[in-house]
Amino acid sequence: MPFRSRYTGLIAKYHDRLPLADDVRVISLGEGNTPLIRLCNLPRQLARGVDIYVKYEGLNPTGSFKDRGMTVAVTQAVAEGCRAIVCASTGNTSASAAAYAARCGMRVFVLIPEGKIAIGKLAQAIIHGAEVLQVRGNFDAGMRIVRELAEEGPITLVNSINPYRLQGQKTAAFEIVEELERVPEFHCLPVGNAGNITAHWIGYSELALGHNDPGTQACSFCAGRCRFTCAMVRERPRMIGYQAAGAAPFLRAQMIDDPETVATAIRIGHPQSWEQAWAASRESGGWFAELTDQEILAAQRLLAEQEGVFCEPASAASVAGCLRDIQTGKIPEGSTVVCTLTGHGLKDPDIASRDASAAMRTLEADVDVVKRVILDKLS
Numbered sequence: 001m002p003f004r005s006r007y008t009g010l011i012a013k014y015h016d017r018l019p020l021a022d023d024v025r026v027i028s029l030g031e032g033n034t035p036l037i038r039l040c041n042l043p044r045q046l047a048r049g050v051d052i053y054v055k056y057e058g059l060n061p062t063g064s065f066k067d068r069g070m071t072v073a074v075t076q077a078v079a080e081g082c083r084a085i086v087c088a089s090t091g092n093t094s095a096s097a098a099a100y101a102a103r104c105g106m107r108v109f110v111l112i113p114e115g116k117i118a119i120g121k122l123a124q125a126i127i128h129g130a131e132v133l134q135v136r137g138n139f140d141a142g143m144r145i146v147r148e149l150a151e152e153g154p155i156t157l158v159n160s161i162n163p164y165r166l167q168g169q170k171t172a173a174f175e176i177v178e179e180l181e182r183v184p185e186f187h188c189l190p191v192g193n194a195g196n197i198t199a200h201w202i203g204y205s206e207l208a209l210g211h212n213d214p215g216t217q218a219c220s221f222c223a224g225r226c227r228f229t230c231a232m233v234r235e236r237p238r239m240i241g242y243q244a245a246g247a248a249p250f251l252r253a254q255m256i257d258d259p260e261t262v263a264t265a266i267r268i269g270h271p272q273s274w275e276q277a278w279a280a281s282r283e284s285g286g287w288f289a290e291l292t293d294q295e296i297l298a299a300q301r302l303l304a305e306q307e308g309v310f311c312e313p314a315s316a317a318s319v320a321g322c323l324r325d326i327q328t329g330k331i332p333e334g335s336t337v338v339c340t341l342t343g344h345g346l347k348d349p350d351i352a353s354r355d356a357s358a359a360m361r362t363l364e365a366d367v368d369v370v371k372r373v374i375l376d377k378l379s
């Protein structure tokens with residue numbers, strides 16, 4: 001695959017690293033290639049020599065990292081002749097599935113937990129024409145149903161237990177290493193179903209251990225076919241998974257039945273990639289930690305106010321946890337840290353505008369009145 005200067009999506013760029021046929025019809029919306037933003041104000045306030053980057057996955061086509069997996073899963077589903085896809089979702093998977101299904105004219109059914117999905121995500125599923133099925137139960141209940149459905153029917157499951165999803169999502173790790181020209185010491189992610197932490201670990205591991213072809217030990221990344229060099233990829237980061245305190249099965253070391261958190265994208269008690277995420281944590285020398293909803297929302301605000309980056313609550317768990325672990329010294333001085341910001345803040349406008357009445361004033365439409373208020377603020 002020749003290197004093209006016009007970016008056309010992650011399958012075009014990483015086709016040789018993905019388990020797709022060479023001549024496959026690619027279903028893409030130009031996902032991937034998201035900005036890696038170096039934080040400037042928050043690290044200075046911490047007064048510790050730590051470099052923090054955020055990988056802003058909210059800038060994917062439907063506003064979350066789910067698009068990375070969805071382009072590959074839907075491309076493969078089309079190649080297999082499948083006519084409909086299904087998923088259970090806390091919101092972003094359904095938004096992404098709906099968009100990619102629309103792109104290729106496929107039917108899509110999404111199961112969402114009644115009343116527990118952010119309004120932006122619901123709007124996306126509806127406008128793209130998905131069949132939205134609201135179930136009286138949480139994400140885990142929906143997940144149980146779609147697993148059974150997909151076993152029986154002619155319908156493809158596009159949750160992250162679909163291995164093509166993780167294959168697409170692993171490309172975020174490639175992009176990070178390409179851009180930093182090295183491997184970060186720590187990678188922080190919010191953990192819900194635990195697919196993304198698993199996918200990143202797959203990506204970093206492929207870079208460090210060589211090609212993913214069975215039996216090939218040689219590092220194909222330094223064979224001149226791509227932009228990596230051996231020195232860039234020999235290491236792997238420690239993977240740190242952050243959960244919301246009310247939905248933290250990895251902290252309890254067991255599944256939980258009634259997860260609850262304001263961060264609806266990670267309101268999951270029975271993670272599907274349970275074993276894989278434990279393995280990623282163990283093999284990388286990482287850890288899991290939990291944040292209260294207050295800590296999560298405080299970090300979301302901090303990022304928005306002090307760095308100009310607006311992410312959804314679940315995403316802010318990575319930054320909340322990272323800042324705390326830097327303060328306590330668990331993440332040592334001199335480290336380079338990448339935090340994944342999984343979804344865009346506009347997904348969940350209700351949360352962000354909760355205090356709207358306190359944050360704004362209503363004035364007469366009169367220049368002197370407005371001027372007085374502004375001058376008062378500036379003085």
Ligand SMILES: *Cc1c(COP(=O)(O)O)cnc(C)c1O
Nearest residue numbers: 092192193194195196265342343
């Ligand atoms: C899906 C999602 C997560 C959780 O990712 P998992 O792979 O399920 O652990 C976190 N944040 C956002 C915004 C998401 O959409």
